Amino acid sequence: MDFYQRLMNLDRRWVYLVVGIAVIIPVLNPFRVPVYVTPEVEVIHDFVKNLKPGDILFLAIDYDPQAMAEVHPMAKAIMRQCFAKNVKLIISALSQNGPGMAEQLISEVAKEFNKKSGIDYCYLGYKPYPGIVILAMGQNFRIPFPTDYYGVPLDSLPMMRDVRNYDDVKAVIDISATNAADFWIINANGRYDVKLALGVTGVMTANYYPYLQSGQIFGLMGGLKGASEYEALSKQGDRAIKMMSIQTTAHIVIVLFIVAGNIGYFMSRKKKKQ
């Protein structure tokens, strides 16, 4: 077996080793990479930036721990930006393991900005089957969530007294790693004309571009790159920006492997012909 054939049939363990090294190096020797901002992220940032103190934004946390590295920084940056501007938040978690994610986020960021449950934010928690819950919230948040996550009736929360349904929030931003994003588009935007933006994982991003172009969502943050763009714009945190160096080296290594695999393929084919 010559060099090119060996290259073409490289054992997958070598691939794993090289990817592992490529991921570890930027962790041990962090370096910053520039962040290019896309219009679909900028529009979300500008929307939140233009909210006034006292306005209410609905933040849907629909992801599990597995997608945390990509989408958690988005949720954190938005929450920080809102609390810094005294924008109130209604938060839901419609993915099975989402309540823990949302709780961790709230306890960290609310403490940082000294925000109180029921006054500055209302955490609704989890109810099964997002499609039905989203539809029901369109009539009244109290139908699926008579109490908040901590068991306090919504009517007794000061910030929820005059809040009935989506008409009383400026927009919904869904940070999602599940098909809950589809339910938000179909049931919240489609049925109630809710102003909606999405933050999704990298692999999901391509699925939602059609909704962006059709105007069903007004903004889209895709994966770690989207999160880093939002952090760069809002200047709230830099976790995703730091992690972009890891993603950059990983992408370069994968591209190099694709090129190497094809060089091996073409050269061994050429040799066979000769």
Add this chain to the structure above:
Amino acid sequence: MRREIPIAICFLAGIFYTLELFIPHRQVLSIFETVRQWAQILIAFAYVLAIANILRVNFHAIQKNQRDWPYKVVLIVSLFFMITLGIFFGGIGEGTIFDWVYYHAQYPLQSTMFALLAFFIASAAFRAFRIRTLEAALLAVTAVLVMIGRVPVGEELWNNFPDFTEWIMNVPQLAGKRAIMIGAALGAISTALKVLTGLERTYLGGE
């Protein structure tokens, strides 16, 4: 009658929810809301049914000493462990044992599993993106361009690289995606109509 009654229920329920879109009256909407709450209760029961099903399938595998049966023991023990913690040891809120196990076991385990994808994707990309045909060439070149364009190195190579990647995402990618979505939606509408009119009966079992 064993078939006609479920078909009639399915037809009426389907028509009922279709009408909801055309009758925005408050009284009518409250009826729909009640039915929706019934659906949510049914879904909650479906979780119980799912647990029963998991137990049935996995106990059977353990009894028969099937391949990987120890993992099934771990699954069942973990299931009851978490249920017990949630119900009998202070609930699921912040600071509870359930919460601790969630953050110190499930959380890192799920993150690790997802992180492993990077290695599999790299290995799969290395093998799958061989330029054997014109279609494979298009796929490989587009993948490489988007991968470079989605990280800052793209902009370093060429100022307009990010814009070019955006164009790929917004024009050819979107056109293909939209075609697939429209096709799938038309298929879903036709299947829904077949179910409502009783032409499609596989959900009843058999046939």
